[in-house]
Amino acid sequence: MKPSPFDYTAPSTVGEAVALLADEEREAKVVAGGQSLIPMLNMRLARPELLVDITRIPELGHLYVDEAGNLRIGAAVRQARAAADTAVQDGWPLLAAAIEHIGHPQIRNRGTVCGSLAHHDPAAELPSAALALDARFVITGPRGTRTVTAENFFVATFSTAVEADELLTEVVFPPLPADHGWAFEELTRRHGDFATVGVAVVLERSAGTGTVRAARVVFSGAAPVPVRLSAAEDALVGSDAGEQALAAAAGAALARLTPSDDIHATAEYRREGAAHLLVRACTTAWERC
Amino acid sequence: MTPSVPTPLAARTPPLAEPSAWHEIALTVNGRPVTAQVESRLLLSDFLRDRLGLTGTHVGCEHGVCGACTVLVDDEPVRTCLTLAVQCGGAEIRTVEGLSPGDAPLTSVQRAFHECHGMQCGFCTPGFVMTATALTEQSDRPDKEQVANALSGHLCRCTGYRNIRRAVCQALDERFGE
Numbered sequence: 187m188k189p190s191p192f193d194y195t196a197p198s199t200v201g202e203a204v205a206l207l208a209d210e211e212r213e214a215k216v217v218a219g220g221q222s223l224i225p226m227l228n229m230r231l232a233r234p235e236l237l238v239d240i241t242r243i244p245e246l247g248h249l250y251v252d253e254a255g256n257l258r259i260g261a262a263v264r265q266a267r268a269a270a271d272t273a274v275q276d277g278w279p280l281l282a283a284a285i286e287h288i289g290h291p292q293i294r295n296r297g298t299v300c301g302s303l304a305h306h307d308p309a310a311e312l313p314s315a316a317l318a319l320d321a322r323f324v325i326t327g328p329r330g331t332r333t334v335t336a337e338n339f340f341v342a343t344f345s346t347a348v349e350a351d352e353l354l355t356e357v358v359f360p361p362l363p364a365d366h367g368w369a370f371e372e373l374t375r376r377h378g379d380f381a382t383v384g385v386a387v388v389l390e391r392s393a394g395t396g397t398v399r400a401a402r403v404v405f406s407g408a409a410p411v412p413v414r415l416s417a418a419e420d421a422l423v424g425s426d427a428g429e430q431a432l433a434a435a436a437g438a439a440l441a442r443l444t445p446s447d448d449i450h451a452t453a454e455y456r457r458e459g460a461a462h463l464l465v466r467a468c469t470t471a472w473e474r475c
Numbered sequence: 476m477t478p479s480v481p482t483p484l485a486a487r488t489p490p491l492a493e494p495s496a497w498h499e500i501a502l503t504v505n506g507r508p509v510t511a512q513v514e515s516r517l518l519l520s521d522f523l524r525d526r527l528g529l530t531g532t533h534v535g536c537e538h539g540v541c542g543a544c545t546v547l548v549d550d551e552p553v554r555t556c557l558t559l560a561v562q563c564g565g566a567e568i569r570t571v572e573g574l575s576p577g578d579a580p581l582t583s584v585q586r587a588f589h590e591c592h593g594m595q596c597g598f599c600t601p602g603f604v605m606t607a608t609a610l611t612e613q614s615d616r617p618d619k620e621q622v623a624n625a626l627s628g629h630l631c632r633c634t635g636y637r638n639i640r641r642a643v644c645q646a647l648d649e650r651f652g653e
């Protein structure tokens with residue numbers, strides 16, 4: 187099908203973009219890479235009156251590491267560019283790996299990092315990666331600019347802290363300790379599909395005791411929002427990430443996760459899959475520590 | 476009885492009468508400059524096919540899944556069904572028609588598809604060929620996984636993919652040495 191009619195504009199500043207979004211005369215929608223929005227326009231699931239293209243705003247085209255060591259990715263940055271960036275690959279390899287799991291290269295050449303986060307498909311990779319990496323989200327709107335933590339950013343399926351008249355301008359990833367290990371695992375029916383269930387793991391090794399000092403375990407596809415599972419993290423912290431600790435963490439996943447059934451998989455299948463992925467991911471992460 | 480003269484059927488001025496905004500875009504397609512008035516909602520796939528007559532770019536699913544509509548935008552393979560023409564101002568676009576224009580010899584990728592029987596009905600072929608072309612233009616040889624990754628973005632209902640992969644490998648061998 188073809189989209190219903192709309193107007194299109196590509197402002198050159200964040201201020202102009204926000205003014206267009208706040209204008210109550212017309213129902214406006216942000217378009218970034220268009221890789222989620224244009225299918226919805228083609229199927230007429232979305233019928234905005236105005237598309238505000240933010241990819242031509244110079245102040246949103248940045249990807250750099252600031253003085254405090256944070257990785258800052260602007261809203262116009264495409265997924266392919268972020269995954270190919272050496273600063274990202276060296277400092278935030280989990281993020282690069284998560285991006286490589288998104289669809290196909292042809293999709294990642296257009297889709298943006300922030301667009302995937304703002305869209306928030308519960309099966310998407312970047313929301314769980316962002317929660318595992320403790321990302322912060324910079325949101326600008328008519329009421330000013332605010333920063334939201336990953337815990338508070340994802341609200342429900344296709345819903346985030348970004349209001350209709352606001353723009354996610356930037357996502358910020360704090361630096362990781364040098365001795366961290368990471369893993370990103372997911373279960374998909376075919377390469378490039380949205381995941382049935384996935385897990386992002388970050389482990390830190392304490393130099394003295396050689397045990398797990400800190401752990402972050404986040405599942406995707408297990409609920410309407412990414413799930414950080416502290417019960418699994420508690421089972422890992424203080425351990426040597428050996429068989430017993432991994433079994434306890436997997437047990438926590440089986441006991442605590444409450445995914446739902448859909449045409450792709452039953453809840454039970456997802457839960458079992460999540461527990462297996464967790465063991466595999468923790469093993470890989472620990473090897474990388 | 477005098478034969479009745481049929482009243483003319485009025486043709487509506489093509490889409491201009493639609494209640495949507497129009498924009499002028501200037502871009503390059505297969506090395507040639509193009510300027511055109513486009514409606515905001517016109518997909519790049521429809522612009523290429525219906526407005527420029529470049530029907531080599533095929534449209535299958537229109538939601539990004541099949542890959543038939545893939546062309547190179549600024550040297551990168553992208554879905555034309557998920558790109559608006561109006562977003563392409565200033566872009567350099569290459570379609571399958573631009574690979575060996577007129578009597579020019581086939582490119583290594585086109586020749587490899589021919590020699591390895593990398594197509595049957597040919598519906599998916601322009602998309603595969605454009606993605607494969609981008610692979611041969613990388614500065615380093617893409618590894619097996621990258622090739623599989625790139626090809627996974629295309630569906631073919633005829634060949635079973637083996638000969639497509641063989642064709643792409645042949646073209647890569649030719650470009651980078653075996």
Ligand SMILES: Cc1cc2nc3c(=O)[nH]c(=O)nc-3n(C[C@H](O)[C@H](O)[C@H](O)COP(=O)(O)OP(=O)(O)OC[C@H]3O[C@@H](n4cnc5c(N)ncnc54)[C@H](O)[C@@H]3O)c2cc1C
Pocket residue numbers: 215216217218219220221222223224225240261287288289290293296297298299300301302304305307309310311312348352353354355378379380381538539540557
């Ligand atoms: C065939 C196919 C396979 C895919 N597979 C996967 C996959 O496996 N995993 C996955 O995660 N994704 C997948 N995707 C989706 C892809 O990752 C999209 O690129 C991404 O979800 C959206 O990013 P975008 O820049 O294209 O956003 P757009 O499509 O432009 O926008 C998506 C939504 O977010 C809003 N938005 C975008 N940017 C902002 C912003 N800065 N501030 C506020 N709102 C904003 C838009 O208004 C819109 O509602 C797939 C897509 C296709 C077509």
Ligand code: FES
Pocket residue numbers: 533534535536537538539540541542543544545554555556557
């Ligand atoms: S028509 Fe564009 S991907 Fe199928």
Ligand code: FES
Pocket residue numbers: 593594595596597598599600630631632633634
């Ligand atoms: S050759 Fe027929 S779809 Fe690929």
